[in-house]
Amino acid sequence: EAQVTQNPRYLITVTGKKLTVTCSQNMNHEYMSWYRQDPGLGLRQIYYSMNVEVTDKGDVPEGYKVSRKEKRNFPLILESPSPNQTSLYFCASSGGSEQFFGPGTRLTVL
Amino acid sequence: KQEVTQIPAALSVPEGENLVLNCSFTDSAIYNLQWFRQDPGKGLTSLLLIQSSQREQTSGRLNASLDKSSGRSTLYIAASQPGDSATYLCAENTGNQFYFGTGTSLTVIP
Numbered sequence: 001e002a003q004v005t006q007n008p009r010y011l012i013t014v015t016g017k018k019l020t021v022t023c024s025q026n027m028n029h030e031y032m033s034w035y036r037q038d039p040g041l042g043l044r045q046i047y048y049s050m051n052v053e054v055t056d057k058g059d060v061p062e063g064y065k066v067s068r069k070e071k072r073n074f075p076l077i078l079e080s081p082s083p084n085q086t087s088l089y090f091c092a093s094s095g096g097s098e099q100f101f102g103p104g105t106r107l108t109v110l
Numbered sequence: 111k112q113e114v115t116q117i118p119a120a121l122s123v124p125e126g127e128n129l130v131l132n133c134s135f136t137d138s139a140i141y142n143l144q145w146f147r148q149d150p151g152k153g154l155t156s157l158l159l160i161q162s163s164q165r166e167q168t169s170g171r172l173n174a175s176l177d178k179s180s181g182r183s184t185l186y187i188a189a190s191q192p193g194d195s196a197t198y199l200c201a202e203n204t205g206n207q208f209y210f211g212t213g214t215s216l217t218v219i220p
Contacts, residue, residue, distance in 0.1 A: 042212035
C-alpha cells in the first residue's frame, strides 16, 4: 500500500531533550516536506526537500533540522525542544503534483 | 509572502444541500492547487488536484474550479451528507513550496 508513515504518533517530552520524528514514504517520491499545524494558524511548512541531499527552509524552520540521506526517509530533528514547539506535525511526499500526508505526530513539550 | 485565505471559516448546512467553499491565493504563478479533507485529530486526505492549466476537476459529488486570474478556487459539494462533516483545506503549490489556508469547518446536520 502506498503510504507515508511517521513515528512516533504521540510524544511527550521535556524542554531541551533532543528528539527525532521519523518519516518514510514508499512511493519513490522525490519531494518530501514537514509541516506543523497549530489552531488558528493552519499548516505551515517547516522544511522541504526536492531530492536526496537537497533541503530548503520553509516558512518556520527555526528550532528544527532535517536530513535527506535516502530518497524514502526524511527525519525531523529538534535539537533542543521548547514549549512553543508543541504542535501537530505532518510529513508529506509528492511525485511532482499531488501531496500525500502521513498520519501526524502530536508533540507536547513540557 | 504568499497568503491563502478560506472563507467561511465555519459552515453549517442541512443534509442534502449543495454548498460552495472558497479559497483565495495571492500568487498568480501557481503551479497547482489541491483540496484536502481533515477529520478531527486525523491526517489530510487529498480530494482534488487542479493543475494551473486546468479550469476544473470533478470526483463524484465534488467539483473544484480554479481561476488563476482572480486568484480563486472553489470546492462545490453536491447533495451534502453528514459524513461530509470535516475541515476542508486548500493548498497552493508554487513549484517547490506549499501554502495552506486555515480551512473551512463544515457541519452537515442530519
